[in-house]
Amino acid sequence: MTLNSSLHTLSAGFVLLLALASCTPEQATTTAATPAQPESAPATQAAPAPVAAPVAQAPVQSFTPTPACATCGVVRSITAVVQAGTSTGLGAAIGAVAGGLAGNQVGGGSGNTIATAAGVIGGAVLGNTIERNRNSGTMYEVIIDMESGAQQTILVPDATGISQGSAVNVQGGNISRR
Numbered sequence: 371m372t373l374n375s376s377l378h379t380l381s382a383g384f385v386l387l388l389a390l391a392s393c394t395p396e397q398a399t400t401t402a403a404t405p406a407q408p409e410s411a412p413a414t415q416a417a418p419a420p421v422a423a424p425v426a427q428a429p430v431q432s433f434t435p436t437p438a439c440a441t442c443g444v445v446r447s448i449t450a451v452v453q454a455g456t457s458t459g460l461g462a463a464i465g466a467v468a469g470g471l472a473g474n475q476v477g478g479g480s481g482n483t484i485a486t487a488a489g490v491i492g493g494a495v496l497g498n499t500i501e502r503n504r505n506s507g508t509m510y511e512v513i514i515d516m517e518s519g520a521q522q523t524i525l526v527p528d529a530t531g532i533s534q535g536s537a538v539n540v541q542g543g544n545i546s547r548r
Contacts, residue, residue, distance in 0.1 A: 442548065443514040443522065445536045448529050451509050454502065461501025462494040469493015514540060 473489020474482060510529035514522045524543055532538060537548040 438517040438519075440516075440518060441539045441541050443516040443538055443540060445532055445534055445538055446513040446515050446521070447534055448513075448532070449511045451511050451525070453507055453509055455505025455507070457498050457502045457505070459498075461504075462498040465493035465495070465497020465500070466490045467493070469496070512545060514538060514545070516540070 467490075469489035469492050470486050471489070472493070473485040473487065476482065476485040476489075507527070509525045509527055512524050512526060512529060512532065514524065516522060522540055524540065524545060526545060531547060532545060539546050539548055
C-alpha cells in the first residue's frame, strides 16, 4: 500500500466519522448500515476502516515509602552530668583509723583523749569525702531524635566524636556516627 492510498483511506474514514458524529442515533445506524450511493454509480467495495496501532504504555510504578531506620537518629543535645560517687564506708573507716592515730599523738591526758576523738571523727568524714569524690565522674547525657519519631536519652562516659546535629546509630545504649 502506498502512502497516497493510506492517506486517502485515512481521510475517508475521518469524513465518515465526522458524518456519523453529526447524525442522530437513528440516522447513524441507517447511514452506517446502508451507505448512500448514486444509482448510476457502479457498486464499489467500501474501504476497510483504519485500525489504530496499539500504543505501548509505560509500566505503572507504585510508590512505596522507605521505612525509617529503627536505629538511626540525629543528636539533639549533649549535656555534661556530674555524678556523685558512692561511698562504701571503707574510706570512712580508713580515715577514722588514720585520724585517731594522728589525734593520739597530740597532747596528753584528757587533751589526748579529746584530740584522738576529734581525729577519729575528722578522719572518718575526710575519708568518706575522698572516697565519694574518687568514685564520682562526669557522664554525658545525649538526647537523640530518632528517624522513627521517638526520642532516646543515653548516658555515655565519653562524648568525643559526636556533637549536636551529628547523624548517629544507636544500638544497645552505644552511639556511633553514621
